[in-house]
Amino acid sequence: MYTLTEENYLKAIYRIFESTGDPVSTTSIAGNLQINAASVTDMFKKLGQQKLVTYEKSRGVRPTEKGKKAALQIIRKHRLWETFMVDKLKLSWDEVHEIAEQLEHVHSEILIERLDHLLDYPKFDPHGDPIPDKNGKLPLSKSFLLSEGKGGQMYRITGVGNNSDTFLKYLKKLGLAIGERLVVKEVEEFDGSMRVALGESETELTLSREVTANLFVDI
Amino acid sequence: MYTLTEENYLKAIYRIFESTGDPVSTTSIAGNLQINAASVTDMFKKLGQQKLVTYEKSRGVRPTEKGKKAALQIIRKHRLWETFMVDKLKLSWDEVHEIAEQLEHVHSEILIERLDHLLDYPKFDPHGDPIPDKNGKLPLSKSFLLSEGKGGQMYRITGVGNNSDTFLKYLKKLGLAIGERLVVKEVEEFDGSMRVALGESETELTLSREVTANLFVDI
DNA sequence: TTTAATATTTAGAGTAGTCTAATTTTTAAA
């Protein structure tokens, strides 16, 4: 079992690593957990010794398989508790997060299995986030239209809502394809158009609402 | 809000104080929490400063009203979570205690209120222990027959199941009366008779099954 | 009532997790 502090670091590291794929920096964790960067360095070393992350001095950490598994179990608990609070206790989705931050650290496998059963093995929590199963496996995430996305978030294109030749050709011209990742830089209030950056590149495109309302994405 | 450690001390102090009425010693807490007596002294001072207990050097602590209220809230949470786990998650009563030791430290008033509602405001937990309400008030405890009691436990006589003159006279002769406390020293397997000690005294009596099955008690 | 046993407190120290200030390393700009 890990300490509460270790669990919070693991979760933050996992989340940031999953969204960028790059080694996780001390500053990003410091910002995320509202903790001094010097303290983060210490914890990086400690987690490294436990083989929960691979730590390269001055280059940050990457979660190991062991670290990912641990993080996914915490995320699983967090999302199951949120589902419980909304579905069974009728709390609203915006007041459950803080409480789930505490509940996720309760250690008991059987408790979580039974809770999962009570809730009828939900695949997504009240915010639409996927709930890992007891082996840490995530369900395929729900696709939705890019036009429903928000600024600052990375998405992965999963499909199109319009199979016309002109649309598909246009996508090809823009460099968009299924599986491709993009980051929404800004959503223009006036016409709903989006400025997006493609993959790792610097290339920025502006997509009209007609386009974004025909692109399925997930996270 | 109190720290996890403070909460555990408060609970232990409250429990011991309630069962004896005497100031709570460092050794009793040290034994209870599996902690060194020197550490307990430190915490006694700390809780004293917070006015959760009154601390007299070398004489132990007594919980203040504030301390009792805090302890009762933790006990309330513990017993509601136990009820939840048994009633809703179908866990057995002997496996829920350890988990409730963790859950009782989750801080959220609304969570507990909603949990209470979900469980339909139970007055007793699966072990028969009374659940304080949100103001810390304990329900009158459930009476049961002394013959259902077990060795090592103290009981208080609350009533009789037989109003015959001979029975009442016999009770009087034995020195038993409503309100009187007794400790079950041993239950004889052969005939279900009980060896009990009366009040604070050394006096021991043997009560036949006919007697114990006609005495109502609570804890 | 003195003494021996037991309980309590004090003093000093260790661990986990945190901080600030100073130094070193990396990154990005000129």
Add this chain to the structure above:
DNA sequence: TTTAAAAATTAGACTACTCTAAATATTAAA
């Protein structure tokens, strides 16, 4: 490619909680 800015690390220290060992206070026995 050198230099300035930003990020990361080290060193030293603090808090909460814990410990052991020694000193003191209380209780119970002789």
